[in-house]
Amino acid sequence: xxxxxxxxxxxxxxxxxxxxxxxxxxxxxxxxxxxxxxxxxxxxxxxxxxxxxxxxxxxxxxxxxxxxxxxxxxxxxxxxxxxxxxxxxxxxxxxxxxxxxxxxxxxxxxxxxxxxxxxxxxxxxxxxxxxxxxxxxxxxxxxxxxxxxxxxxxxxxxxxxxxxxxxxxxxxxxxxxxxxxxxxxxxxxxxxxxxxxxxxxxxxxxxxxxxxxxxxxxxxxxxxxxxxxxxxxxxxxxxxxxxxxxxxxxxxxxxxxxxxxxxxxxxxxxxxxxxxxxxxxxxxxxxxxxxxxxxxxxxxxxxxxxxxxxxxxxxxxxxxxxxxxxxxxxxxxxxxxxxxxxxxxxxxxxxxxxxxxxxxxxxxxxxxxxxxxxxxxxxxxxxxxxxxxxxxxxxxxx
Numbered sequence: 001x002x003x004x005x006x007x008x009x010x011x012x013x014x015x016x017x018x019x020x021x022x023x024x025x026x027x028x029x030x031x032x033x034x035x036x037x038x039x040x041x042x043x044x045x046x047x048x049x050x051x052x053x054x055x056x057x058x059x060x061x062x063x064x065x066x067x068x069x070x071x072x073x074x075x076x077x078x079x080x081x082x083x084x085x086x087x088x089x090x091x092x093x094x095x096x097x098x099x100x101x102x103x104x105x106x107x108x109x110x111x112x113x114x115x116x117x118x119x120x121x122x123x124x125x126x127x128x129x130x131x132x133x134x135x136x137x138x139x140x141x142x143x144x145x146x147x148x149x150x151x152x153x154x155x156x157x158x159x160x161x162x163x164x165x166x167x168x169x170x171x172x173x174x175x176x177x178x179x180x181x182x183x184x185x186x187x188x189x190x191x192x193x194x195x196x197x198x199x200x201x202x203x204x205x206x207x208x209x210x211x212x213x214x215x216x217x218x219x220x221x222x223x224x225x226x227x228x229x230x231x232x233x234x235x236x237x238x239x240x241x242x243x244x245x246x247x248x249x250x251x252x253x254x255x256x257x258x259x260x261x262x263x264x265x266x267x268x269x270x271x272x273x274x275x276x277x278x279x280x281x282x283x284x285x286x287x288x289x290x291x292x293x294x295x296x297x298x299x300x301x302x303x304x305x306x307x308x309x310x311x312x313x314x315x316x317x318x319x320x321x322x323x324x325x326x327x328x329x330x331x332x333x334x335x336x337x338x339x340x341x342x343x344x345x346x347x348x349x350x351x352x353x354x355x356x357x358x359x360x361x362x363x364x365x366x367x368x369x370x371x372x373x374x375x376x377x378x379x380x381x382x383x384x385x386x387x388x389x390x391x392x393x394x395x396x397x398x
Contacts, residue, residue: 135227
């Protein structure tokens with residue numbers, strides 16, 4: 001009987017593309033016949049198939065384990081470092097599929113426990129190795145982890161390499177909030193030229209909201225030219241006070257508003273009308289507080305307009321618009337717009353203002369003579385689109 005069992009097992013292994021080596025319980029076995037009755041003398045062990053299989057297997061697909069002539073009682077898939085790939089059986093337990101995809105350049109060991117209709121149990125083991133990634137895509141996240149930001153700050157993801165399969169990537173970007181905030185991803189071209197995805201609420205965040213991004217990207221292919229993601233990312237931040245900065249370039253006034261109440265009004269001087277030195281309008285979000293920095297007009301295409309150290313610098317766009325101290329323009333504060341595009345104020349007002357605002361505070365800028373509206377990728381200009389326009393930028397529209 002043992003020789004018959006051995007020859008039949010070998011025959012089954014020969015016709016399956018990925019049959020596992022099985023350790024079966026001893027004793028005679030009888031397979032069920034077509035009408036459900038036992039066919040005396042037959043010995044049909046459960047056979048298990050795994051996909052992907054072999055060496056150099058394709059990554060980016062779930063691991064699928066199937067059984068013939070039996071059911072799966074458990075499946076365990078682990079990589080070389082012992083990390084488990086979770087998954088779940090299909091109804092009837094004839095197959096099992098991993099929740100996550102197999103990642104590039106990784107060896108997985110699969111253990112499947114089975115039971116036949118007559119109660120015989122077996123344990124099967126095999127392994128496969130996925131092909132290494134040709135290119136690896138990485139990303140940068142804003143805001144920083146565990147930071148507190150203003151009510152206008154989007155969750156922003158900038159990718160090192162192109163993302164052609166935006167829908168596949170967006171599906172893996174899971175955002176949760178402490179209060180069920182409605183929001184949407186939108187894809188934009190970053191000022192650096194890179195692909196970027198921002199998650200913007202429908203309206204400004206509520207103060208105190210806690211936000212988490214779980215980017216389960218490991219094993220996701222970003223498409224031609226972009227390569228694979230080979231790790232996951234987890235970050236989170238908290239929204240601070242409900243604070244908005246309103247800038248009226250026609251009145252030459254900046255107003256700090258907190259919880260709907262005016263905290264302070266500051267006389268300012270914006271960009272010079274009638275040319276390339278005009279300021280941007282629309283909603284810009286405070287990107288960073290940079291303190292004292294060197295500002296050189298040649299870096300923003302203004303030839304020899306200026307080259308000086310500037311105090312209390314607060315960046316509003318990648319293209320170089322700041323709010324900052326501008327004591328050289330003191331005679332114009334509240335009277336005329338005579339800057340090279342930035343929003344200037346006195347040293348005293350700038351010191352106070354710098355201490356009050358935080359990254360993520362929205363600056364709502366209006367004025368008759370400006371160079372245009374802040375673009376989505378020039379800093380964080382998503383608020384200049386309607387909610388419907390922003391949702392349309394998702395790769396998962398509808």
